[in-house]
Amino acid sequence: MKSTAEKILDAAEDLFAEKGYDATSLGDVADVVGIRSPSLYNHFRNKEALYTSVVERLISRFYFPLVEMLEGDDVSQSSVLKWLEKVVNLHHDNPNFARLIQHAALSGGPHTKELVERMVKPMFDRRGEEAQKKLFGLGNPELQPFAIIALNNIMMSYLTMAPLYKDMLDQDPYSDEARLLQTEMILKLAEFVMGPAERS
Template sequence: MVDSYKAHGRHLPPSKSTAASDVPTRILEEATRLFAARGFDGTSLSEIAGAVGIRKPSLLYHFPSKDALRRSVLEHMLSHWNELVPRLLKAATSGEDQYDALLRETVGFFTADPDRARLLVREALDRPDEIGALVQRHVRPWADVVCQHIRKGQAQGRVHPNVDPEAYVGQMINLIISSVATYKCIGDVAPRGVSPDEMRRRHILELCRVAKSSLFISPASATAQGRENGRENGRENGRENGRENGRAAR
């Protein structure tokens, strides 16, 4: 169905006109897209090769096996994630405004390319042990930092005393990733004529409100932050994660 053994001359390969990029990178990008959309088992090497404009054996020259390609896709995404971590840690200092920046950075990473969220959720279901180890290595370090700030906030009376820091952080990460991964469906809970894009924006806003409102005692999060509608919150995908936010947190 995909390995069409004809009509593939050097002219018009199905390239997406994504400018340059070498072949291995193109393979990684198309594999990410297809794994996220159809899953690992639901995607054939021929499909990926076809999307890149080469043939299956050529793909297997760059990546020794399908599973090796899968691991490379994960590593590729993690390298993007690691670029963000320093900024995350900088934003993780206590205070509600700083926490808002931390939330927006994290949400922005996944809304900038929802495939990241879809891929992570799929892998968490398909290979929980592997993703678990990955979470331990790449998420837990700065999650621990956030937990420390939460406990400090509790000692200072700014954070609800009954927050379970580890569980709270785990649930918020879970909420961010899965809401981006499945926003096509949760938007169907209640759109009485609201556009899908508008509903998605409202979901992101509500996510941030829930995260802060359930953390801070301060009534600030319950009044100032909520109904500021026409801001640059609904970040468009395609661009790399936002770096223009975090300043104008309110």
């Protein structure tokens, strides 16, 4: 059984993802949870603290597979592809993350930039650069950060735009079948860029 704090985080995550930070009130969250607004302060000191906890919880889910890959014995094409597959599935399991980040990018939210940097920054340290070279051996090193951003955008925009794709795909874009097809597409794209052989 979930604690009250977990129920608050779940409700806040849904609302922040649907409406954005500014348009969501603590009263909205309390109504969904079924408690009085003052009770929220027993768990979170204000809306900013609640929002930060929501984003932190989401980022921690995505951060672990990246660290796991980068701290492995070898950053190989195989490990990069396994990481990508995990990330696609994480996005499907946590669609609120892409929606929440989109709201933050368009209309703001406290500390979102710093929190997202924590998720992305490891790709730009020494081991992260090895992964970039495996994934995007583009010749021009200056292109690699843009390639990482582009791949991230492909995965995230699929979920934020999914309601518009439903009729075009003639299936539920959140279905298990669509998930498998999107995962296959991302991996084929990565394999195409990397080429059939390991890059040195």
